[in-house]
């Protein structure tokens with residue numbers, strides 16, 4: 001695969017940005033013309049929640065895809081995808097606080113403590129905040145690459161919490177949570193396999209050189 | 212745009228369903244074209260309401276609430292009927308394939324007059340009344356629906372339960388060819404719900420054949436369902452093909468699926484939370500702010516005595 005030059009990458013990023021706005025655009029469009037069904041607040045909660053999780057999965061897919069295909073420019077989309085995940089999480093949380101609970105802080109606090117699915121969702125959201133806050137180049141420099149990378153490994157538990165949240169909230173039909181869980185297992189599993197291979201390869205090198 | 216409705220017709224003259232469906236499809240496309248021509252915009256199909264069959268001689272019944280009714284459009288497009296899919300809009304899309312004629316309901320078990328009753332007879336069994344009831348779903352939303360039917364006790368009395376009958380089970384149709392949701396084992400099929408006999412005999416318990424003065428749409432449980440307004444919606448079985456009287460408490464669909472979350476009684480109770488969410492408040496469809504949920508869905512005056520002395524936290 002030929003590497004893309006900077007001009008091409010800029011175009012890919014612009015296209016990606018526009019594509020990432022489609023789900024929200026659809027929601028706004030439907031909302032404006034009363035097309036969100038009988039329970040629009042539920043529809044908004046579900047859409048923003050679903051897309052938070054979808055963007056998290058897309059973000060996590062960048063590294064494995066890059067390794068499999070050699071398309072290194074994919075890495076240049078990762079920050080955008082991650083920030084879109086955070087953006088939708090913020091909308092999702094705002095929908096809950098404003099539209100669903102209407103700033104009933106007592107009810108919200110009770111929910112966060114008492115309802116396991118809200119507890120894990122909230123934990124995932126809280127953990128996403130520092131990642132979004134340290135996403136700029138300036139912050140990477142300030143933290144130093146090693147610490148930055150360590151911090152951003154939080155995305156793994158966040159994704160696990162997100163899938164758990166979905167799993168625990170459905171009434172009975174687990175189809176979608178199961179699909180998300182499978183994707184996540186694949187994405188995290190690929191990393192584990194590669195890591196194990198690297199460790200083994202590294203371990204073999206000195207042995208080979210001795211012989 | 213005004214679609215003229217046919218004058219009142221006797222149930223015996225009801226159009227055969229095939230013809231009726233073809234006519235609906237035609238009306239829908241005719242409506243679409245008319246709307247498109249008239250306004251320059253094409254409306255989505257669900258917005259164009261075909262003329263449904265009006266139910267004759269419906270008188271207004273007792274126990275009706277005067278609260279604002281949930282629009283027909285919402286009542287018929289936001290449904291839980293897992294046999295047609297687990298998304299709320301799926302029943303409206305998929306239930307068209309349900310054939311509601313011919314239809315029979317088998318009356319079985321602890322009754323003196325066990326037999327199979329045809330839908331035509333059921334429709335004529337007692338005078339039809341309109342009952343405007345609140346409907347509270349276990350998921351935390353609610354509606355106000357003008358149902359049409361008669362008290363379930365009218366039927367029960369006629370089949371003469373024996374002294375052994377303590378419970379009644381309602382079994383929903385389960386036909387894989389007509390109900391795509393049955394392909395997934397989300398619940399154990401057929402869907403079955405149950406009541407204590409005294410609950411079923413309560414005058415509020417409704418044998419329901421229509422809503423908004425018209426024949427029940429398929430997604431709302433055509434051609435015949437029950438409506439138990441003081442219990443969470445899932446207790447009110449739809450598209451019923453069997454009513455069985457038993458001595459022991461029947462096993463019920465949601466209770467079988469998740470016994471910790473859905474009890475046999477499942478009375479609306481703001482003080483007993485679902486293990487995963489609160490039941491203290493509800494969102495009335497069409498409203499923005501949530502409203503407090505009422506004990507027994509606001510029917511405490513009528514039904515609280517059925518549960519005198521019972522621990523409602525234990526018997527949730």
Ligand code: HEM
Pocket residue numbers: 042045046047048049050051052053089092093096118121122123124125128162163165166169170
């Ligand atoms: C990274 C964080 C989060 C992710 C990935 C996430 C994801 C999701 C998903 C996938 C759904 C279901 C969508 C569907 O049914 O199609 C959902 C629903 C929901 N989420 Fe979240 N969520 C997150 C955070 C939160 C937070 C912080 C709250 C509230 C404090 C919250 C409250 C809810 C509620 C109330 C529902 C709807 C539940 C229902 O209808 O039964 N979520 N979320």
